[in-house]
Amino acid sequence: MSNIVKRHVGFGMLYSLLLLAGLAVLYIIDFPMDDWKDIWTKHESNVPFLVAAPLFVLFSGAILGLFSGLYWRKRWLQATREMESIREGQQPLKKRSFSLTELQQTWAELERLQTYMNEQAKLAQKLTNERVIDREEEVQRIVSEERNRLARELHDSVSQELFAASMLISALTESEEEETALFKALKQLEAMVQQSQLEMRALLLHLRPAALKGKTVQEGMELLLEDLRAKVPLSIDWELDTFPVEKGIEDQLFRIVQESVSNTLRHAKAESLSIKLLQRDSFIILLVADDGIGFEMGTEQPGAYGLQNMKERAAEIGAHLRVVSVPKQGTRLEVRVPMLDREEEEA
Structure with missing residues (x-):
């Protein structure tokens, strides 16, 4: 049995005893007894009245406290589950109506808490998305700048050197007689340089595409x-x-x-x-x-x-x-x- 139920049973029994004592005092004041021995001599089902009355009151208080404790235990567990679902960001709270104003107010506070936490979660997601987008844009900017830098360096160095090599080979080829081994070698070298120039232009087009x-x-x-x-x-x-x-x-x-x-x-x-x-x-x-x-x-x-x-x-x-x-x-x-x-x- 949970502490909530135990406390309600104990409070019910204590309340019943205090109520019995108060009523007994009022009864004695209003109707004084001539002989106090009558309390012991009067029986209820073979049990002295002085013993039966407290037992009955204690039992009644315990039953009342048990039902009260079970009711509030159920409400407490329900509130705990809802708080857990809010913490884990699960399903929204269901609309509920309670007979007690305090419970209704508590439930309204839970709904407001969930709304606030949902808004905070949305804000956190929005900020995260914005940071990711900003980071991606920054990466893209850096990559684009680096590609442009590489393209400029390749164009100013390798591309120009290939062009100079092509012009030199063309000049040597024109001065050499055809059908010679050197002429054929120069032609092969010229074709290789031209292919390198093609690939260099393609690479520059890939690195620095025109807009x-x-x-x-x-x-x-x-x-x-x-x-x-x-x-x-x-x-x-x-x-x-x-x-x-x-x-x-x-x-x-x-x-x-x-x-x-x-x-x-x-x-x-x-x-x-x-x-x-x-x-x-x-x-x-x-x-x-x-x-x-x-x-x-x-x-x-x-x-x-x-x-x-x-x-x-x-x-x-x-x-x-x-x-x-x-x-x-x-x-x-x-x-x-x-x-x-x-x-x-x-x-």
Whole structure:
């Protein structure tokens, strides 16, 4: 038996004895007894009245205290469970009605406490999320600055040295007679330097991708491809339909084009590259195709990381990205972006 029940039983018995004593005193004062021996001689079921009366009162007080203790024990356990649920952040308190005003007030205080703790939890989560977002933005800023720094250093050092080496080899090749061993070696070296230049430009494009900066995706793609056509020994052609594209979709499509061009320059060993941006029915379609070495579908290829990036960017705008590649025949990338009506999207 819990302490609450024990205390109520004890208080019930004590209260009953005190009540009996008080009533006895009042009775004796109002009705004085001539002979006190009558208290012992009077019997109730063969038990002296002086013994039976206290026993009956004590039993009644104990029963009353037991029921009272059980009731309050139940209420106490209920309040304890609710406090535990509040502490653990579980289900909200259920609406309850009590006959006693004190219990009703206590329950209202518990509800207010839970509301306060929920608000504190929401505030803590909000602050945590804001800190995480700020931390991620700071990391992205640092990474972007470091990538730009590396790109500048590579462009100012390695890229310039490769260009100088290419010019020197070209000059040596022109002064050497054809069909000689040195001429063939210089040609091989020239091809290696040119391939290194291609990979360097692709790496610079990956490290420091150009931004649209207020231009449309068509304008950004045209500037990018014209710049590449002037710098790389690769036949590049493009077809860009003119139609409005939402800002978020523009940015992701432009990044996908940059990533695909970078992969082509680094891995495809292609001679030609074709890029199309079309609007067909309710879809924006981006097509990138090259005539490079291709790869076996389902196998790990050198540009797998870049391909994964493109898939993630396509998923962010609800697009479907598909890659088809055949060894020695080239690779074709297709991105289909659904164009949703504003009214339909808001509905």
